[in-house]
Amino acid sequence: MYRTKDGKEIFVLDGHTHFWDGSPGNQSNVHGKQFIDCFYAYHTNLSPPEHLWEKARFEKYSEDDIYRDLFVDGPDDMAIIQTTVLRDFYKEGFSSIERSSSMAKRHPERFIVNGSFDPRDGEKALEQIHYMKEEFDIQGVKIYTAEWHGNSKGFALNDPDAYKCFELCDKLGIKNIHVHKGPTIIPLSKDAFDVHDVDYAATDFQNLNWIIEHCGLPRLDDFCWIAVQETNVYGGLAVALPFIHARPRYFAEVIAELLFWVGEDNLLFGSDYAIWTPQWLVEKFWEFQIPDDIAQERGVQLTDEIKEKILGLNAARLYGIDVEAKKKQLSAAPVQIAAE
Amino acid sequence: MLTDIMRTDLEFEVWECLERVNDPELDEPVTDMGFIERIEVIDNHRVEVVFRLPTYWCSPNFAFLMAFGIRREIETLRWVRDIRVELSDHCFGDEVNEGVNSGRAFSAVFAQYCDDANLESVAETFMAKAFDRRQEAMLLGLRRRGLSAERIVSMSLGEFDCIPFADEEAIKQKPRYRELLLSCGLAEEPADLAFPTWEGQCILPDRLQAHLERLRGVRINMEFNGAMCRGLASTRYKEVEIGPDGPTLVDFIAGRVPPRDAAKM
Numbered sequence: 224m225y226r227t228k229d230g231k232e233i234f235v236l237d238g239h240t241h242f243w244d245g246s247p248g249n250q251s252n253v254h255g256k257q258f259i260d261c262f263y264a265y266h267t268n269l270s271p272p273e274h275l276w277e278k279a280r281f282e283k284y285s286e287d288d289i290y291r292d293l294f295v296d297g298p299d300d301m302a303i304i305q306t307t308v309l310r311d312f313y314k315e316g317f318s319s320i321e322r323s324s325s326m327a328k329r330h331p332e333r334f335i336v337n338g339s340f341d342p343r344d345g346e347k348a349l350e351q352i353h354y355m356k357e358e359f360d361i362q363g364v365k366i367y368t369a370e371w372h373g374n375s376k377g378f379a380l381n382d383p384d385a386y387k388c389f390e391l392c393d394k395l396g397i398k399n400i401h402v403h404k405g406p407t408i409i410p411l412s413k414d415a416f417d418v419h420d421v422d423y424a425a426t427d428f429q430n431l432n433w434i435i436e437h438c439g440l441p442r443l444d445d446f447c448w449i450a451v452q453e454t455n456v457y458g459g460l461a462v463a464l465p466f467i468h469a470r471p472r473y474f475a476e477v478i479a480e481l482l483f484w485v486g487e488d489n490l491l492f493g494s495d496y497a498i499w500t501p502q503w504l505v506e507k508f509w510e511f512q513i514p515d516d517i518a519q520e521r522g523v524q525l526t527d528e529i530k531e532k533i534l535g536l537n538a539a540r541l542y543g544i545d546v547e548a549k550k551k552q553l554s555a556a557p558v559q560i561a562a563e
Numbered sequence: 564m565l566t567d568i569m570r571t572d573l574e575f576e577v578w579e580c581l582e583r584v585n586d587p588e589l590d591e592p593v594t595d596m597g598f599i600e601r602i603e604v605i606d607n608h609r610v611e612v613v614f615r616l617p618t619y620w621c622s623p624n625f626a627f628l629m630a631f632g633i634r635r636e637i638e639t640l641r642w643v644r645d646i647r648v649e650l651s652d653h654c655f656g657d658e659v660n661e662g663v664n665s666g667r668a669f670s671a672v673f674a675q676y677c678d679d680a681n682l683e684s685v686a687e688t689f690m691a692k693a694f695d696r697r698q699e700a701m702l703l704g705l706r707r708r709g710l711s712a713e714r715i716v717s718m719s720l721g722e723f724d725c726i727p728f729a730d731e732e733a734i735k736q737k738p739r740y741r742e743l744l745l746s747c748g749l750a751e752e753p754a755d756l757a758f759p760t761w762e763g764q765c766i767l768p769d770r771l772q773a774h775l776e777r778l779r780g781v782r783i784n785m786e787f788n789g790a791m792c793r794g795l796a797s798t799r800y801k802e803v804e805i806g807p808d809g810p811t812l813v814d815f816i817a818g819r820v821p822p823r824d825a826a827k828m
Contacts, residue, residue, distance in 0.1 A: 254654065257619035264618065268794040369620075406620050412677040414685050415622035441588070441791070444692075444784040463787075470790055476783045484780070 224553075225298035225505050225534070231527075233509070234546050236535040237293060237302040237501055239401070239436055239461040239493025242326050243318040246283040254371070255312035266498050269465035274503055284497055286326045294333060294558045297501040299494075300535065300549065301332075303542070305365040305401060306339035311372055324359050332552055335542060337363040337401065342385035343372055349391055356395045362542055364397060365436075368420075369405025377407030381423040389428050399541055400424075401459065403436045418442045418449060425453040432541050434491060437462040438481060447484035457541070458485050460533070461495035467507045475513045482523040491541075492534045505534065573604040574812045576640060577612070584632040587625050587686065589789045590693035594816075596789075597796050598629070600651065602813050608644040610637055615651045617795035623655035624685055627673065630663040690747070691761045692781050697740035698758065699778035702771075704733030712768040720744070721753030 225233040245259030263281055280288075293299040304327060309317040316322070320338050327334035338355035340348045355361045366385075369377045378385065380402065392400065406415040418439045425433045438458035439446025450456045458481055466474040481490055492508070494501040513525050539546050581602075584593045593599060593614065601613040612633055616626060633648050650659045662672035673682045701723075705715050707730065724741075728734050744750040749759050756765055766774050 257654065261618045261620055264795050264798045268791075268798040406622050410677045411624040411627065411673060412682050412685055413624075414688055415624060441784070441788045443787065444780040447780055466787075466790075469794070473783075473787055473790055477787055480780055480783055 224300055224550075225509065227509060227527075232550075233298075233531055234535040234539070234550060235299050235301075235492070235501070235505060236538040236542075236544070237299045237494050237496065238434070238491040238538045239459050240289075240293065240302045240304055240496040241307065241318045242286075242289055242304055242323045243307070243497070244283045244315065244322070245281075245313070245317060246279075249283075249313050249315055249317075251312055251314050255309070255317075258309065258312055258317070262498055265462070269469050270499060271468050271503060274500055276497075281497060286329065289326065289496070290330065290558075292500050292502075293494075293496060294330075297494075298505045299333075299501050300553055301335065301544070302496070303335045303337060303363070303493075303538070305337050307365065307367055307403075308339055308341070309367075309370060311370075320355060320359060320361075332556065335362065337361055337365050337399070338397075339365050339367070340388055341370060341372060342382060342388045343375055343378055345384055348384070348388050352388060352391050352395065352397070356397065361397055363399030363401060364392065365401040365403060367403045367405060369403075369407045369415075377405075379407070379417075380420040381427075385424070386427070389424065389431060393428060393430050398430070399432045399434060400428075401434045401436055404439060404442070414442075416442050418445050421446075421456065422449045422453065425449070425456050429455060431455065432457060434459050434541070436493065438477075438485070443477065443480065447480060450485040450489065454489075456485075457489045457491055457537070459491050459493045461493035461498075464492070464494075464504055464508065465499050467511055468503070471511070472514065472517075474511075475517050478525060479513055479517050479521040479523050482525065482529070483521050487529040487532055488537060490533045491538050508534070569607070570604050571812055573607060573642070574602045577602050577604065577610055577637060578812065578816065580636040580640060581612070581633060583636050584629060585693075586792075587628050587689040587693075588622070589785055589792060590689075590696055591789060593629055593633070596792060599813055601811060603811075608642060609647075610640075610643050610645070611647045611649070612637070613649045613651055615796075615800070616653060617792045617799060619652060619654050621653065623653075623659065623676075624682065626650055626653060626655060626659050627662065627669075628682075628686065630659050631669045634663055690743070692785065694740075694743050694747070694749075694761050695778045695781040696785055697736045697743060699775065699782050700732045700736035701728075701740050702758065702775060702778070704728045704730055712771040716756075716758060716766045716768050716771055718757045719753060720750045720755045720757045723757035724753070 225235050227233060245262070250256050259282055263278060266281060267275060293302050304323045306320045306323060307317045308319060320336060323336045327336050336359060338359065338361040340351045342348050344351070366380070368380065389400070402421060404416055404418055407413070418435065421433060421435060432455055434457040435446055436459040438460065440462055446458065450458060463474065463477050466477070494504050509530060511525065513523070518524060536546065578594065581599055582592050582594045585591060586593055586596055589596065598614045598616060599612065600615050603611040605611065614629065614633065630648050630650055634646055637643055637646050648663045650656045653659065665672065702715060728737055749763060750757060758766060760766060
């Protein structure tokens with residue numbers, strides 16, 4: 224719960240968080256090391272100095288750490304934990320659904336754990352989807368299109384094998400497809416961050432919600448064009464939001480574009496924990512105003528009502544959460560300050 | 564023997580060449596982005612350039628384009644007989660380094676990793692974005708001068724050439740915009756339209772606003788990516804790494820050498 228200066232309580236559903244193990248003990252090769260190093264560069268580049276972590280803590284944090292950072296020190300009411308396997312880089316997976324679910328069991332009222340699959344596994348991917356639904360009752364998945372696997376250096380959402388997986392998701396009621404477009408490497412003739420496959424998949428699967436993490440960055444312009452045409456396409460603000468501290472004017476321009484093209488009902492807050500912690504992000508976002516010249520040029524506003532939607536109400540709608548009932552449930556079981 | 568002064572002069576010539584190599588995605592010179600790590604001139608005819616990118620995962624096709632761009636520009640120097648280009652700390656570094664130093668043509672190296680497709684489609688996608696960004700700077704500059712939509716969309720290249728711009732971005736982008744217009748065959752003669760779309764169509768006066776809205780998105784995306792890349796590059800290589808022989812020209816240009824007084828403290 225975020226409490227504003229005038230005492231208003233804002234429901235916060237953090238749409239993009241991780242419980243990872245990127246430590247040297249879990250790395251399989253140099254790519255595993257470079258992957259967590261790259262995350263750490265994002266962390267050090269955009270965090271305020273007082274929120275910088277030591278490398279070792281960043282590589283692997285505890286169940287107590289995540290609970291404290293999100294819900295005790297942080298304003299989150301709930302958090303969606305995404306699964307990112309990276310099986311060619313990490314021995315036990317970077318963040319597996321099993322490890323995340325075991326952590327989330329301590330506070331099931333606060334966590335939503337999403338699954339993941341790799342369409343290149345064919346039949347095995349379909350089995351994996353069934354397993355995740357039966358075992359963990361998932362409502363969403365995260366797809367990382369740039370994952371390396373054997374000789375393959377990535378895939379597209381409109382590959383035939385991917386479509387078979389989405390058909391099954393639709394059938395089983397796994398409605399929320401979070402997409403992270405990392406650099407797809409081969410073929411080199413293609414733009415590594417191309418987001419146009421989102422357009423095909425969103426058109427062909429109208430029942431599913433397509434949440435494009437990082438708003439398609441570094442292809443924000445292409446993403447905006449797609450989102451304006453597809454009502455079931457959403458933008459996750461992770462990575463764009465931390466600019467609110469380091470480069471507030473850039474953030475203002477980006478959020479103005481997103482409000483103009485994507486719209487206030489289709490944007491979701493995400494801290495990308497543990498790359499960033501939600502406390503300073505939510506605080507700065509609530510205080511943020513789009514400078515007049517940008518707001519006028521674009522004809523958009525970032526009102527309190529819109530901020531409330533972005534911080535939690537939009538994601539609650541996608542995940543079928545009754546916000547009033549959830550608030551009551553959580554106030555009956557307040558965060559345990561002495562979690563450690 | 565090459566004296567230090569001569570060598571520094573030659574290294575500076577190489578640096579000036581590299582100012583013409585752009586990051587295709589950001590439309591900014593690799594020298595401005597801090598990607599050039601080291602330039603070395605050996606025996607006044609051999610050049611070695613080491614470059615690096617903001618992350619291990621930066622797009623390999625752009626790494627290839629920049630590596631070959633570096634090679635191509637240095638080849639224009641008459642005193643150069645041997646060039647080695649090296650990309651360091653990158654997920655596709657071995658392939659890029661093998662390709663750019665193999666003596667094979669760019670197209671041949673590329674075809675190997677492209678499922679027989681060619682690179683031109685991706686290169687064109689980003690040239691279109693560069694065109695949009697440069698054109699937006701011109702259109703906004705003209706608007707600021709109070710010109711009407713009708714006047715702007717019907718302006719000829721000859722008229723455009725005579726317009727003095729006042730703001731910094733427009734002054735910087737004017738020759739860059741003109742260069743792309745000509746090299747892409749979008750305008751050649753003084754009577755040709757100065758502001759066609761990338762597809763070569765004219766812009767209708769009542770569509771100028773919508774056109775500008777799209778260009779704005781392209782520019783904001785590029786600026787955002789540029790800020791991200793600069794930030795990640797400075798974070799990734801924040802330690803000052805001066806070689807055993809002391810700072811080189813690139814170290815000075817990149818501001819890696821602390822002032823003397825600071826060094827004593």
